[in-house]
Amino acid sequence: MIDSSAVVHIKRSFTVALLVLVMLAAICQRHLEMMLSTSLSIKKQMQDGCSGREVYDLLREMRCFPVEEKDACDFENGYGDGRTYGGERTHEGIDVMSRSGKRGELTVQSVSDGVVENVGWLPLGGYRVGIRSPKGYYFYYAHLEKYDPGLKKGQKVYAGQALGLMGDTGYGKEGTRGKFPVHLHFGIYRRNQGSEESLNPYYLLKTIFRSHI
Numbered sequence: 001m002i003d004s005s006a007v008v009h010i011k012r013s014f015t016v017a018l019l020v021l022v023m024l025a026a027i028c029q030r031h032l033e034m035m036l037s038t039s040l041s042i043k044k045q046m047q048d049g050c051s052g053r054e055v056y057d058l059l060r061e062m063r064c065f066p067v068e069e070k071d072a073c074d075f076e077n078g079y080g081d082g083r084t085y086g087g088e089r090t091h092e093g094i095d096v097m098s099r100s101g102k103r104g105e106l107t108v109q110s111v112s113d114g115v116v117e118n119v120g121w122l123p124l125g126g127y128r129v130g131i132r133s134p135k136g137y138y139f140y141y142a143h144l145e146k147y148d149p150g151l152k153k154g155q156k157v158y159a160g161q162a163l164g165l166m167g168d169t170g171y172g173k174e175g176t177r178g179k180f181p182v183h184l185h186f187g188i189y190r191r192n193q194g195s196e197e198s199l200n201p202y203y204l205l206k207t208i209f210r211s212h213i
């Protein structure tokens with residue numbers, strides 16, 4: 001037989017638990033609304049034919065800025081600018097510049113969880129790492145001074161994991177340096193009917209830069 005004080009206690013505990021749940025639901029709802037409205041405003045700015053859902057997924061996957069010491073960097077919207085090395089082409093990413101200009105000083109980190117899809121030298125990108133996220137986006141980090149030698153194709157990485165150091169490698173045979181200022185070239189690609197299509201990371205980076213991490 002349960003006495004009446006125990007019943008009152010159970011009722012109180014139940015009410016408190018219910019209140020906590022309602023508050024949590026309200027916080028989640030508010031968070032979701034903020035994410036959705038941010039996604040929609042970024043979608044308008046990106047003009048890449050990205051759906052609101054894609055931007056929302058990208059915002060959820062990109063949990064930190066690609067450079068750990070973000071206050072030591074500057075970046076502008078140089079996506080789509082002309083480039084000539086390796087033939088006429090447009091700039092398929094954003095250059096996050098080192099303010100000090102010292103190679104090997106700043107840490108490049110993975111913006112998302114994912115799997116290493118490419119690592120090593122590219123004539124255009126220098127030492128680079130490419131990560132495929134769980135939602136299928138390809139995050140491309142180029143011109144690194146060096147990458148973590150422990151990174152192997154197929155290996156799982158986590159958001160915030162150090163990938164390497166910012167540098168100025170590329171535009172030539174392996175080991176070429178100094179053809180341009182020290183920066184991270186950061187690209188985002190999505191799969192589209194069998195090919196990879198670049199997206200403008202600028203507005204996503206700007207949002208992440210201003211927020212928390």
Ligand SMILES: [Zn+2]
Pocket residue numbers: 091093094095184185186
């Ligand atoms: Zn670039």
